[in-house]
Amino acid sequence: MTGPLLDIRDLSVAIKGTQILRDVSLKIEEGEIVALTGESGSGKSMTALATIGLLPQSVEVSGHLVLDGQDLGTLSERQLCDIRGRAIGMVFQEPMTALNPVQTIGAQVAETILIHTKTTRKEAEIRARTVLERVGLPADRFPLGRYPHELSGGQRQRVVIAMAIALRPRLLIADEPTTALDVTTQAQILELLRDLTRTEGMGLMMITHDLAVVSDLADRIAVMKNGEIVEQAPTRQLFEQMSHPYTKALFEASQHQADLPQAQCAPPLLRVQDVARDYPLPRRHPFAKRPYFRAVKGVRFDINHGERVGLVGESGCGKSTLTRAILGLDPVSAGQITLDGDPVYSSGQPNPMVQRQIQVVFQDPYGSFNPRHTVARLITEPFHLLPDPPQGAARSDAIAEALTAVGLSPDDAAKYPHAFSGGQRQRLAIARALIIKPKLIVFDEAVSALDVRVRAQILDLMADLSRHYGLAYLFISHDLGVVRSITDRVLVMQHGAIVEQGKTAEVFEHPNHPYTRALMDAAPKLPRIGGNGA
Structure with missing residues (x-):
């Protein structure tokens, strides 16, 4: 081969007269x-x-796509x-949708080998085991008989990579x-x-x-x-x-750094006191005592009125379990969670008086919206928590106020979710959380799927809402750069426990716990250079 491995020259793509790609030229050696x-x-x-x-x-x-000298x-x-x-191998963004949930990981890697080569199933299985080991999934810890749901997100992504490189593309x-x-x-x-x-x-x-x-x-x-x-x-x-x-x-x-208002020196709003959460595991035999797995271990922290607090940690550290307990969706096994002194979960059921004061914004707003409902119906869903929800003109005024607060128009109330971009849908999700004027909003990976410029706009919106409404929020994210730009304090969680907490700038600049230092070291960082020579 004398030329580049991949040579894309003047590639243009149009769909029904709409130009999608224009004269794209790119080479990969x-x-x-x-x-x-x-x-x-x-x-x-x-x-x-x-x-x-x-x-x-x-x-x-139109144009040319040449791979290894062959015009595709x-x-x-x-x-x-x-x-x-x-x-050519392909690794997709979401491994769980790229994998077949009813096939073992060994069968899925071997399938690629069987389709493209004349080999026996046994030989393909041996090759699959070798490739999985190559991507960090050795057979002694990750047998070929495992299913995708038995693996973490990172492990599933390794399986997808193994499928893509099985034939050394x-x-x-x-x-x-x-x-x-x-x-x-x-x-x-x-x-x-x-x-x-x-x-x-x-x-x-x-x-x-x-x-x-x-x-x-x-x-x-x-x-x-x-x-x-x-x-x-x-x-x-x-x-x-x-x-x-x-x-x-x-x-x-x-x-981008959001312009946060001055943190309030206010009394505690949310108090999490020595909270633990256990999940039952299967018995080893019918008469054995049932074992339990402790997903959250003695967690204790406060969030003050108007304070912005970040929660970071790896997948499986207990963030989601703790969040469900704070939202009153799950009971705790030990300890207590209160909002302004009232328990979030009492008498074996969620406390509706507290639930209406805590709202949540999810990672994927499109997945949390019913596509058949209008914006007006979607963002008024929290009204069911109110003893006397507004009707008529008061309801329309509440919808208009919420949409305006997040930078949208009251006229958007009659539209459907598909009519909005990803960033606009996230604004709708924030409007839904805001419409009953809660005291605390939980942002669960609320900007992780957004482009960097849209993400910057949403972070600025969150800062403005905190300034104008005095909102407190718990911001859960794996993006440490975003957490640093939008929070006053940060909690670091590992294996179900809070291993470090403090002012965001202090924790990021002078981490004490080895796990915190490992997170900081792993986070991607932009070089300290730019177009202006900075």
Whole structure:
């Protein structure tokens, strides 16, 4: 091979007359990592789908896609099927949807081998075991008979990577492979991709909306906007000499700091006192005493009126279990949770007087909305918690006030969720939480799936709401940079216990606990350089 491994020249894609990609040109060499970055809708995933030959039938395509000297545009669907998995591997963003829940991990990795090679099932199983071990899932700890639901998010992503590299493809495409992962798992997956690229000699197209993720990984970065590559250069050169305004805007948004109001010196609003939560495990035999797993262990902290508190930790550390207890969705096994002195859970059931004072904003607003309901109906769902919900004009006024508060128009009340962008839907989710004027809002990974510029807008919105409404909030996230920009205090959770807590700036700059230091070290960081020489 004399030319690059992948050579994309003047690629244009249109769907029913609408231009999706415009004259995209990109090259990837053997052993090279090229990052394709930009906001949602910029054309990153469409470029990947065009490369792997998975565009819809109705599209109009022009330009050249050459892999290993072979023009992919001249191949039939049958020939492309042979290339997918064998010459080109694909790692998707959400491993749980990319894996078959009723097939074992061994069977799914072996399936790729069986489809593309003339080998026996036994030989494919041996190869699958070798590949899974290559990605950090040794058979003694992760038998081939395991199912996807028995693995963590990071382990499932390793299975997807094993499927993609089982036949040692020449090109690997990774589409947002670490967006939903905590920082330590993300660092492990990124290091695995780097190692595979170097040792296997394959090219890697890394698709992401976060410049920090690829600042230390990619050899080159291509920035996409509105279906075009507006700037591309070697990574260090791009950060030192970025010339396009859009690239500069992405860089600034990636290090955005929200303008938080002064923290109030107020009495405690939420008190979590020595809380523990146990889950029953299966008995070893019918007459054995039932064992229990303690997911939350003696957690104690306060959140004051108007205070912004972050909660960080790896997947499985107990954050979600603790959150369910705070929201009154689960009882605690020991200890007590109170809001303004009233128990969140009492007499074996949630306390409705407290529940109406605590609202939650989820990670995926589209998944938490009924797509058949209008915005007006969706954001008024919390009214069922009120003893006397507003009706008529008072209801319309409450809807208009909530939508205006989050930067939307009262006219949006008649629309449906699909009519809004991801950032606008998250604003709707915040309006739903705000409409009954709670004292505390729990933000559960509320910005992790958003583009960096949209994320910056939502963080500013949260700061403004805290300023105008005196809201307290618990901000749960695996993105330490976001936690630093939007909280006054931070709690670090490991194995069900709070191992460190304090003022956010102090904990981030001078972490005491080894686990906190490990989180800080694993978090991706932008280089201290920029288009203005900073």
